[in-house]
Amino acid sequence: MPNNSLDPIVAALQPIESIEQAASLTERPFSRQLLANLTQIEPAIISGWLKFMTDDWPLEGFPEWFALKLDELGFIGNHDTPLSVSRFVASLFRNHAxxxxxxxxxxxxxxxxxxxxxxxxxxxxxxxxINAEAWAWACLRMLVGGQNNAQLQLGRGLIEQSFEREGFRRNYDLVLTNPPFGMHIDYEAISRSALFSEIQPEGMAPRLSSETAFVRQAFNSLSSDGIAAIIVPNGFLFRGGIDRKLRENLAARDAVKAVIGMPARLFVPGTTIETAILILSRNKTDSERGQILFIDARGLGQRDGSRIELDAKAAGKIQSTYEHWTAEDGFSEIIAVEKLDSDNFSFSPAHYINPAPRTELIDAGFRHTRMLELDQRYAILKEEYETLRSKLRETN
Structure with a gap:
């Protein structure tokens, strides 16, 4: 039991170093990464961690508590996956080994x-x-959850293939990822990786978006029976240029199993970008071949303040539609690959599904939050306008 009179950081350091030593973690992810950034982490989380270390914190239920606390963390330049979304994505693959x-x-x-x-x-x-702080928390999550079957590496996933070895490259049965959105990636740097040799649309741009790069990497990492689920911004589903070429390439390979348009505001406050889950497969079943299942789940979920929570009812509806491969008016459609929009090769569910009429009630709390957001946006635009107007006056 640590000495309660110690400095809080020192008090936290003692049990963390003991954990690292017991787990034979030579890279010391917690003491080297987390403790260097304690002042940037939510104080309630740190106090909760110290309380667990210094008091008689009940061990039963602690992994769940810890997972919820990680759900509250924010990382600069990185958005993490909400717990409800992580569990939903994983549930899509529950019946497979x-x-x-x-x-x-x-x-x-x-x-x-x-x-x-x-x-x-x-x-x-x-x-x-790539984010050292997030990686360290991931290591701690696995220890707390007793998931000793995990190997986690700190590095750039698009360039440094930490787990690459003879006979193992392109041999993952399942790839799941929620990559960073909107970052510009230097194609020359990632093209040196053999993982990028299989899907290689002609006319590559010198730079491409991070989500595009990760979609290509996910597919190229799969085994002959592998399947991948990548969370992508909606823009990837219909943008032109290299994204269109990649969509056409994937469609030509009959590699797209399903596209699930997700509810808006799932990742607030990290981002308000609307997202979808792109599911790729190297070995579709006979009934799936030549077809793509589109699901438009944008209207599902429960509001929790300014955020949308993917509740059990919504997750169950999407999961059932995906597992049973069913079409439902206004919610899902099964489209033959040859009937995809040949001009743009759009993967957007809204492009193929006519929404069912529905009446949506907006609660007062959510309406108030949206009004505040719009007021703040208006104030910023007004200030930018006045600044620009003043500069124009000075030039006259």
Whole structure:
């Protein structure tokens, strides 16, 4: 038991170093990464951690508590996956046995932890993360959850293939990832990786978006029977240029199993960007071949303040539609690959599904939050306008 009279950081350091030593973690992810940034972490989380270390904190239920606390963390330049979303994505693959699972942008390890809960510890988990603080929290998440089947590496998932070895490259049974959005990636840097040799649309741009790069990497990392689920911004589903070429390439290979348009505001406050889950497969069933299942779930979920929570009812509806491969008016459609929009090769569910008429009640709290957001946006635009107007006056 640590000495309560010690400095809080020193008090935290003692049990963390003991954990690292007991787990033979030579890289010391917690004491080297987390403790260097304690002042940037939510104070309530740190106080909760110290309380656990210094008081008689009940061990039963602690992994769940810890996962919820990680859900509250924020990382600069990185958005993590909410717990409800991680568990939903993992649940889509609950009825299958996987030997190896990869997340090349694992964040705090939410997706890997969730899939381990679904498929058990017989699957080897591999995760890579560029953000040192997030990676350290992921290591701690796995220890707390007793998920000793995970190997996590700190590094750039698009360039540094930490788990690459003879006969193992392109041999993951399942790839799940929620990569960073909108970052510009230098194509020359990532093209040196053999993972990018298989899907290679002509006329590559010198730079491409991070989500595009991760979609290509996910598919190229799959085994002959592998399947991948990538959370992408909606823009990837219909943008032109290299994104269109990649969509056409994937469609030509009959590699797209399903596209699920997700509810808006799932990732608030990290981002308000609307997202979808792109599911790729190297070995579709006979009934799936030549077809793509589109699901438009944008209207599902429950509001929790300014955020949308993917509740059990919404998750169950999407999951049932995906597992049973069914079409439902206003919610899902099964489209033959040859009937895709040949001009743009759009993967957007809204492009193929006519929304069913519905009446939506907006609660007062959510309406008030949206009004405040709009007021703040208006104030920023007004200030920019006045600044620009003043500069124009000065030039006259």
């Amino acid at each position: 996987y030997k190896s699972v990869l997340d090349p942008a694992c964040g705090t390890g939410g997706l890997l932890s969730a899939v381990s809960e679904q498929v058990g510890t017989h699957a080897a988990l591999y995760g890579q993360e």
